[in-house]
Amino acid sequence: MVTASTVSGIDPRDIISVFAQNGFCKTSMEDIAQAVGLSRQSIYKKFGSKEACYNWSLKTYMTNVYTRVFAILEEMDGPPQDILERVFDAVVGDGVDLAKTPHGVKLVEDSLEVAASQKENWPECYRIRLSEFLLRSGFASSPEQGQDIAHLLVTASRGALVVASSRQDFSEDMRRIIKTVLSGA
Numbered sequence: 001m002v003t004a005s006t007v008s009g010i011d012p013r014d015i016i017s018v019f020a021q022n023g024f025c026k027t028s029m030e031d032i033a034q035a036v037g038l039s040r041q042s043i044y045k046k047f048g049s050k051e052a053c054y055n056w057s058l059k060t061y062m063t064n065v066y067t068r069v070f071a072i073l074e075e076m077d078g079p080p081q082d083i084l085e086r087v088f089d090a091v092v093g094d095g096v097d098l099a100k101t102p103h104g105v106k107l108v109e110d111s112l113e114v115a116a117s118q119k120e121n122w123p124e125c126y127r128i129r130l131s132e133f134l135l136r137s138g139f140a141s142s143p144e145q146g147q148d149i150a151h152l153l154v155t156a157s158r159g160a161l162v163v164a165s166s167r168q169d170f171s172e173d174m175r176r177i178i179k180t181v182l183s184g185a
Contacts (some may be wrong), residue, residue: 007046007056010036012064013094015057016111020101024054055114058107062115065091066122073133080137081178084153088174089167091126092157096170099161108161127154139182152181 018035019027032053033040047053068090072083095111098104115122130153131146140146156177164170 007060010038010046012057012061015053016061016098016107017101019054019057020098020104020107023103023106024050029053058111058114059118062111062118062122065094066115066126069126070129073129076133076136080133080139081175081182083133083137084178084182085171085175087130088153088157088178089171092161092174093167093170095161096164096167100165127151130154149181153178156181 014035015032018031022031027050029043029050030040032050033043036043038046043053047056069087072087072090076083078086095104095108099108101107112123116124127147127150131140131143131150134140134149135143135146140149157174160170160173160177164173
């Protein structure tokens with residue numbers, strides 16, 4: 001099995017970008033090798049197969065995303081609205097560019113599937129931690145209300161992802177959504 005230590009120095013986003021442009025079927029190991037600056041033979045030695053490379057890149061990318069998001073929520077560094085904006089940029093921001101590529105929507109779906117299939121079920125942990133943050137920050141008066149607001153924000157972020165033409169558009173839409181939702185809390 002491929003582990004992070006066996007592929008040190010490779011940014012999973014580089015591999016994901018190739019799959020987003022070409023799709024899984026049309027992406028070759030040579031395409032991947034060129035994207036990461038290694039030989040095709042090195043890619044085969046590190047991953048063994050295109051499928052293993054794909055799975056590693058999605059899992060590693062999502063691990064990095066959720067690790068960053070959980071750290072932002074725990075740090076409580078700044079006003080709550082700013083923290084939420086950073087959280088949504090971290091969890092969805094890269095997805096804006098991916099979703100606009102020929103095969104990006106499929107890649108985003110696969111990434112979410114990988115995240116949910118982990119033992120920790122990262123999307124569920126994310127919603128729970130987001131609701132706890134909302135409760136700690138005074139935007140929810142009960143755990144149930146925190147869960148409802150978290151659900152609303154996560155759902156709205158998916159809609160903002162679909163309609164955004166750029167990461168900046170997504171950030172502006174999320175700023176407006178967060179402000180609106182929190183002012184009603």
